[in-house]
Amino acid sequence: MLLGLSLAVAQPAMGQAPGVTENSFTAEVIEASRQKPVFVNLYAVWCGPCRPLFPVLDTVADEYSGRAKLVSVDVDENPRTVNAMLELLDEEEIKRPPNMQIPAVIAFRDGKPTGLMIGGQTKIEAVREFFAKNDGS
Numbered sequence: 001m002l003l004g005l006s007l008a009v010a011q012p013a014m015g016q017a018p019g020v021t022e023n024s025f026t027a028e029v030i031e032a033s034r035q036k037p038v039f040v041n042l043y044a045v046w047c048g049p050c051r052p053l054f055p056v057l058d059t060v061a062d063e064y065s066g067r068a069k070l071v072s073v074d075v076d077e078n079p080r081t082v083n084a085m086l087e088l089l090d091e092e093e094i095k096r097p098p099n100m101q102i103p104a105v106i107a108f109r110d111g112k113p114t115g116l117m118i119g120g121q122t123k124i125e126a127v128r129e130f131f132a133k134n135d136g137s
Helices: 002-010 025-034 053-063 079-091 124-134
Strands: 038-043 069-074 104-109 112-118
Touching (some): 025 104, 038 079, 053 069, 053 124, 069 079, 079 112, 104 124, 112 124
Antiparallel strands (some): 038 104
16 A cells, blocks of 8 residues: 555656647647647656656646646656647747657647657746747737
């Protein structure tokens, strides 16, 4: 029983952003981005650099409340969704490393990806700049 409790406590907080799966990707990202920009946080539970990015993304997303949407995708749980996003990045000729790294945030607007931020960015100004560059205003 104690082991179960310690494992539950060991799980990192994954931020406030709702999770997107293969079943909800089209509605929650592609279609939603036709109304306002959608920022997709790609992460994994085991990813150490992903953890400090969550509160930074949550803060910036709160600043964009009503003007943009933040969602998250667990890369281990949703590999087909991740592959679909990578194909969309390639179609839009958005440069990315051959072996995609996490954490990463993909911006979508008008049903298409518009930007990519890779790495455990913890400087709020850099995340604000990425949102501003991809918010369509």
